[in-house]
Amino acid sequence: MSQLASIGIDFGSQRSVIAAALKGGVKILDNEGSHRETQNVIGFTLEERFIGEQGALQQKSNFKNSVAFFNRFLGLHGEPSFRAEETKWLTVPTSINDSGKTLFEVNYLGQKTTFTPEQLTGSMLNKLKHVIVHNDINVQASNVCISVPAYYTESERKALIDACKIADIPLERLLNETTAIAINYGLFRKADLDAEKPRHVAFVDFGHSKFSAFVGSFYKEKAQVVAQVNERNLGARDIDWFLFEKFATQFEQQSGGLNVRKNLKGKLRLLESIEKARKILSANSEAPINVEYLVEDEDFNTLIKREDFEQMIQPVLNQIQQQLEFLFNQVQNLKLQLHSVEIVGGATRIPAVQRLIEKIFKIEQVSRTLNASESISRGCAMMAAMKSPNFKVTEYKIEDCNYYPIRVGWLYGQQLSQQDQSQGLVLFDQNNAIPSIKSFALLKTEPIEISLFYDPVPEGSQAILQQIRIPPQNPKHQEHSTKIKILLNQNGLLQLEEIVLQEEFMEEVKVPIEKPKPAEPPKQAEQPKPAGDAQQQQPQAAEPQQPAPDAIQQEQPKPEEPQFEIKQKKKTIQTQINCETTSLNSMSKKDIDHLFQQECEMQNQDKLVHETHFKKNQLEAYIYAWRENVNNKYAQHVKPDLKAQILKDLDVQYEWLYGDGQKTTKREYSDRYDKLVQLCGPIVTIAEEFRQVPETIQQALQYTSNYEAFVTSQEQQYAHITHEERQIVANEVNAFKLWCNQILDALSKADKTVRFTTSVQQIQTKFNEFKDKCQPIVLKPKPEPPQEDKKVEEPQPQQQPQQNEANNNNKMETE
CATH class of the missing domain: 1.20.1270.10 (Substrate Binding Domain Of Dnak; Chain:A; Domain 2)
Structure with a gap:
């Protein structure tokens, strides 16, 4: 019988890692090849698709119809400057449709077919579902939390949610990678943390294609991200590309002009050998690079030393240094005392990167207490378990935060065609906690067009996030305002909470006049009576005398009629407004x-x-x-x-x-x-x-x-x-x-x-x-033995006294 679990997916650019929170703890799931990581590659053939491990195995032979890094194009519109940086890693042609989305062109079932990034991401998520089922887990009865880079815009987040719907994934929420790392660190170290004094820890995540670094404040019962930096196009693959350019030139000189840059299969094979050599150099002083029949039966063999390797990748190290220095300046401005610096991500194993981190943060040695490849997936699994009713997880509050500032602007009347941002304000600033609700009020009753937008606009994203059109209002009172509440939900998406017409007015009301109460006369102390009188009056106390009716009327005063005064009281009424909302970037x-x-x-x-x-x-x-x-x-x-x-x-x-x-x-x-x-x-x-x-x-x-x-x-x-x-x-x-x-x-x-x-x-x-x-x-069975009849002896009365005396003689003296 399939078991219930809370699933966490680290959905990276190159590979995915799946963790499951079970009753016995958190477990990393193996795929059908018994690997803990699944490659994000999809290959198309004349008959079928090869996804994950199978797609990666056939990528070099089926490179013309194999797509990788497709999730790097999720939610991107138009042609941003870094699109050329992304397409150089692809081996299939791409185009842009009328809506600005990237299309991948492949030959599938004998026909030329195009796929959007959402379709390919949905297919990959479907493959991950099969991996979960392969581990005897009921996916539909479980809940899933998927990680996203903190720099993901609203359009990228919505595109990933749409891909989950295509794959029929029971998505619980999206979780920033920075927050997932913080959960994995803080939740399992509650015993070492203080309830009032925070522990400030820096984390450096240097993965295959992206870089992020942040500082978290950890308490015994909660944690929050206080500073962060992110770079979309900075990863280990950039190191591989510098080496590829050098060795491609070297091969061209050795082979008499053969160009491996134009040979896609040779390009993939050389990049694969460079990646292996880079990993070897993390623990060794030198590594060989051997590729047989690279281009036209020409072999390529060379040896690279760690000193030469570190010199070749200096431009990448300079970019990392720039990002880390920016984060360190934020730490100094916040006057934080760092406890340690943790490293996450496969590329942080490079010794030159570790030395750079130690130099900038002025520490003796980086901390390696987190699993570099599985930390994010474990954090996502624990967040899913916190949200699931099937598991009881230790209470630990984590504050996620927003990365891009979001402003709101509005226009009145007939000027709806011109966006006047000077009237706007910053609604959600950078590092604003999420989920969060912000409200603002507008005073005019004319038609209002409200726009929520990025300022500044992230590259590759559309500026406008959501538009709200409010019809004209007819308030009944002079003092009024239109109050708008906007929610930045747990997925980092904007959501209109409510719009109400709030009216305030003064109303005359009758208020009873409170009269001061008359002072009560002081009580006289009772004089003690003689004992004799008390004894004489005691029988009379049992029969009290009834007072005369006239005496009762004289003792009770006549009730006075209540008096009122007229006062002005401020009242507020709220009326819900039905408006037209346009949510962009969603399918x-x-x-x-x-x-x-x-x-x-x-x-x-x-x-x-x-x-x-x-x-x-x-x-x-x-x-x-x-x-x-x-x-x-x-x-x-x-x-x-x-x-x-x-x-x-x-x-x-x-x-x-x-x-x-x-x-x-x-x-x-x-x-x-x-x-x-x-x-x-x-x-x-x-x-x-x-x-x-x-x-x-x-x-x-x-x-x-x-x-x-x-x-x-x-x-x-x-x-x-x-x-x-x-x-x-x-x-x-x-x-x-x-x-x-x-x-x-x-x-x-x-x-x-x-x-x-x-x-x-x-x-x-x-x-x-x-x-x-x-x-x-x-x-x-054996027959039961015959029962013997017992003789009943008649009692002998004459012997009873003697027996009683004998019994009395046998009694123990207790006194």
């Missing part, structure tokens, strides 16, 4: 449903191809197996004419399989396989009967030895069984043994090419009948 439900249907069709096509290959392999294996079986394993059970027919049919199927049967339907393979099974299956049945009949008889005869021992047994537990009953068991044992020996004798003389007359089921039935006759005698 419509119709488009998402269409892409979801397309993904289902492609999955069915992949499934059909896999099942067809399975049937083909099954037919091929059956042909080879029976060519061997008819001459060895089942040779004595096959008649000569049947053997000749089987070999002939096997040869016919073999020739068809490697001829016209190379590419055919699943049904064709299945039908031909069934025909061979129909021909050869009876032989297997005959052989199994000749094997199982003697085994079954031997097992039954071994069991009869127990009954033979019972017949001659002198044990006390069988002493109550008579000689006649024992003789019945002995006769049944002899009869069953005789029948078994006759079967074995007939079996030895039988024709082994036809089915034996006695089946295994008949032997088992005969054995059960034998047991039914013998077992009741063996298990016959």
Whole structure:
């Protein structure tokens, strides 16, 4: 039975890591290749798709139809300056559609097809779903938290959410990578943290294609990100590209002008060797780079030393230094005392990067207490577990924050065509905590157009995030305002909370006049009365005298009529306003449903191809197996004419399989396989009967030895069984043994090419009948021994006094 879990996915540019929060803790899930990381590569062929590990294995041979780094184009519009930086890593052509989205062009099922980044991301997420199911986890009953870089804009976040809908992922929320790292650090160190004094820790995440660094403040029960820097295009692949340019020039000089830059397959192979060498240099002083037949049968062999490597990557180190210095200046401005500097990301293993971090933060050594590759996925899994009702997780509050400032602007009346940002204000500043609600009020009643926008605008993103059109209002009172509440939700997306028309007015109300209460006369102290008087008055106290009616009327004053005064009281009323909202950068439900249907069709096509290959392999294996079986394993059970027919049919199927049967339907393979099974299956049945009949008889005869021992047994537990009953068991044992020996004798003389007359089921039935006759005698219970009648003695009264005296003499003295 599938188990429930909270899933965390570190959805990186090059690879994905999946963590599952289970009852026993957090576990990193292995894919079908037993790897803890799954490559984000999708390959398309004439028949099917290869996604993940399979796509990465075929990328070099199928480079013209293999797409990587597709999630780097999520939510991007137009042609930003870094688009050329991204496309140089691709091996497929791209284009831009009318809406400004990037399209990847591949040859799929024999036709030229284009896919959007959302489609490819949805396909990759579907593959990750299969990895989760492969680990015996019910995906649909679980909740999923996916990491995103902190620099992701609203359009990129919405694009990833749309991709989750295409893949039918039960998304709980998006989580910034910085926040996921902070959760993984703080939640498992609660015992070492203080409830009032924060621990400030810096984190440096240098991954395959992006860089981020931030400072977190950690308390015993909460944590928050106080400063951060991010660079979209700074990662280990930039180091590989510098080495690629150097070695491509070196190869061109050695080979007499062969250009590996224009050879896509050679480019991928050289980049792969450079990546391996970079990882080797993290622990060794030198590393070889060997690529056979790089271009036109020309090999490339070289050796790189760590000193030369660090000199070649100096431009990348300068960019890292610039980012770290900017973060360090923020730390100094905030006057924070750093406890340690943690490193995350595979590229932080480079010694030159570690020395640079130690130099800028002025520390002796970086801290390596976090897993460089799995920290983000573990943090996402714990956040999902906190949100899930299926798990009880230690309370730990984490404050996520916004990276880009968001402003709001508005226009009135007939000037809706001109955006006047001078009237706007900063609604959500950088590092604003999320989720967060901000409100503002507008005083005019004219039609209002409100725009929420980035300022400054991130490159590759549209400025306008959301537009709200408020119709004209007709307030009933002079003092009024339109109040707008905007929510920046947990996913970092803007959401209109409410818009109300708030009116304030003064209303005359009657207020009762409070009169001062008259002062109460002081109570006189009661004088003590003589004892004699008290005794005389005591009987009168039991019968009080009723006062006269006239006295009661005189004691009660007449009630006065209440008096009121008129006062002005301020009142507020709120009226909900229905407005028109335009949320940009989101796909419509119709488009998402269409892409979801397309993904289902492609999955069915992949499934059909896999099942067809399975049937083909099954037919091929059956042909080879029976060519061997008819001459060895089942040779004595096959008649000569049947053997000749089987070999002939096997040869016919073999020739068809490697001829016209190379590419055919699943049904064709299945039908031909069934025909061979129909021909050869009876032989297997005959052989199994000749094997199982003697085994079954031997097992039954071994069991009869127990009954033979019972017949001659002198044990006390069988002493109550008579000689006649024992003789019945002995006769049944002899009869069953005789029948078994006759079967074995007939079996030895039988024709082994036809089915034996006695089946295994008949032997088992005969054995059960034998047991039914013998077992009741063996298990016959012993008769109960006769009960003796006890004599009742009559009491002797004359002896009672003596017995009582004896009992009294035996009593223990307690005083």
